[in-house]
Amino acid sequence: MSPTIFSVRALLLNSSYEPMRVVSWQKALVLWFQGKVEILEYHSVFARSVSSSFKLPSVLRLKSYVRTRNKTHIRFCRENVYIRDNYTCQYCGDRFTTKTLTLDHVVPVSREGKKDWGNVVSACRSCNQKKANKTPTEARMPLLKEPRMPNWLPLTDFEVGGQEVPLSWRQYLRSSQAY
Ligand SMILES: [Zn+2]
Structure with a gap:
């Protein structure tokens, strides 16, 4: 496998399509092999093993809803x-x-x-x-909006791990910008 594959990650959505977190491609494949997720989008990158090659998942959706008790904690910084x-x-x-x-x-x-x-x-x-x-x-300087902890950070304008957010993620992130 080429080294670039290691930096490819997948966006994990709840069954309600709410973004939960970003997972490594290895974790993404494990979830898929376990039958816990369906794959909604693929990266254009191929992973190759000895006998086969397959596309890496880019967006995953959990088959059953996971209740997030802590409402996806987002680090304050x-x-x-x-x-x-x-x-x-x-x-x-x-x-x-x-x-x-x-x-x-x-x-x-x-x-x-x-x-x-x-x-x-x-x-x-x-x-x-x-x-x-x-x-x-x-x-006399009113705030544009009342500040609070976001449900999910809108990733559309920044990079994850030095990479631009894949195009295939954007529609899912945009629709869920609660903030
Ligand atoms: Zn200003």
Whole structure:
């Protein structure tokens, strides 16, 4: 098998088509051999063994619904906040790059504002400075939307493991952007 195959992953959907997580191609094949999933899309990459060659799955759907107790925990970190906010300043609405964005505490840290999904948003430098140690109301800078933990990060605009998200994933991710 060529080395590129090792970086090929599959998007795993619940039986309800809700994206659950990204799995390695090995895990994808195990799930398929176990009869737990149906394959909805394939990568254009072939895997070859001695006797046969087969296409690697790109999108899988579980045959039976799995209840996710923790509602797919999404790690709170700078980059994930930017992704949730679509690299958009939550005050002026302009888009920025990772380098030019900052994190803003809606309720300032000095007033015991928490560092979590519900209190941290993406903001450009100038909005962040303008808002300073005020709440959005005091600063008269209303938020574009109320921040909360996303159900699933919209992967359409970024890369997974240094690779662009496969085209075949996009329709499934787009339809489920609850945030
Ligand atoms: Zn701004």
